[in-house]
Amino acid sequence: MASRAVDIIDTAPAFTQADVDALNARFDGVATDVWLPELLGELHGRVAAVSSFGTESAVLLHLVAGIDKAVPVIFVNTQKIFGETLAYRDELAEKLGLLDLREYRPNPRILAEKDATSLRWSYDPDGCCDIRKVEPLRRALAGFDAWISGRKGFQTGRGGLPKFELDEGRLKINPLADWDKDRISAHFVAAELPPHPLEAQGYPSIGCVPCTSKVLPGEDPRAGRWRGWDKNECGIHVPAEDPVF
Template sequence: MTSPAQATSHVPDRIDTSPRFTPEEVAALNARFDGVEAQDMLAAVLAEGIAQGRTGRVAVVSSFGAESAVLLHLVAQADRNTPVLFLDTHKHFPETLAYRDQLIGKLGLTDLRVLEPDAAVVAKKDETGLRWSWDPDGCCEIRKVIPLARAMAGFDASITGRKGFQSSTRAGLPRFEIDTADAAGRLKINPLANWPKDRLEAYFEAHGLPRHPLVAQGYPSIGCAPCTSKVAPGEDPRSGRWKGWDKTECGIHVPGHGDQASEVGQSSPLPPGYDPVF
């Protein structure tokens, strides 16, 4: 006869592979915060946790680009200790790195985490450093997608600075969504999804926030230096990114709300040690 203790010892371990968030939870969050100011929403999310008591499992992902100061200021007002993840691709404008350090110091953010590509992977897959010129998806995969996927393993949700007006592929962006580029079902939070450009400008002025120095030179959207071009007045703010390529996102964000990943740089998160074949 098997004792209760013996029966318990033979119960196999189970790994919970269920998504971190369900569509029902996301719908409830969008309903709860409908019409709530971004500052109040962020304060609630960072203080209470998002759902199921997940306090402390949220990180901001920031490029320290043209409009990043607004989101980072809002986050700093809610909780200066919120982790801020920055992907140092080793291809940034020097002005972006200087701006990053300026903003972190001014806003008093205490937990900047600089993510870098794996040196061995770069040496193997981008020996010349010119992969961006013939395979921008592969370059983004190495320098952005893989490092962020590994960093996000410790979090349930990311806060982004995406806005609906930035491009046609971001129109109708919700405040809360399941990250469709992430098989773990993490949450993506877009506090500024419905902010128009003039509201961002007013926020910069009201709070005396410094501007990215390249904005005045005609760069309304700023990424890696080789893949960022100036934009003429009236053009889509993101039209200067990967100009000449059929590419609208680096792979961290899947183009078009609810679309499935379709580019090399928009695949599922990669486990440690994964070696993609390009």
């Protein structure tokens, strides 16, 4: 492997696709508990974790906290979040000993201009996500070269998810890319992680209140997200083509 591709410390301030390809090759077949501590050590001070504090978020946060509790954890509060999610965030932060939990909210000026009625979700969910989630996250990540995502390959539309991706010049790290649902569930039990309080009420995937509904038996776990819309992502995991903010 070329030394430049492996020595990511010298790859600043941005990553290239060549760097990402090299990391995917370098850690191909390597267990998460082996490569994640190694990589976080190399990226110390340059990486943040991003969490929605949803039903499966505790696993990623437990892995990161077990390596370094001081890794910044970014939470985007869209101001349409379930109260149960906010309480769960606080419970997990306390249990895992997170030392740097950062909350970001939508820009009030943009909200006033683009969503004065607070109803944009009802006629333009993509635009609502741009304003309330994508733009705040972009601000939150401004000082970092890499970020850690909780995406899993088994989720709808995410088959073949790589461990590493390029995202606006940053390295996006997917530690759970090759984890299946059974492994996620087993980790919850082994680590004695508390479940999200809404999961038992029929919400296996949780986002904002207006765009999250209960999932019926036999439905895809993400069927309750943006039900009735041709949409299955909030926008932070897809390239921004024409943001409204």
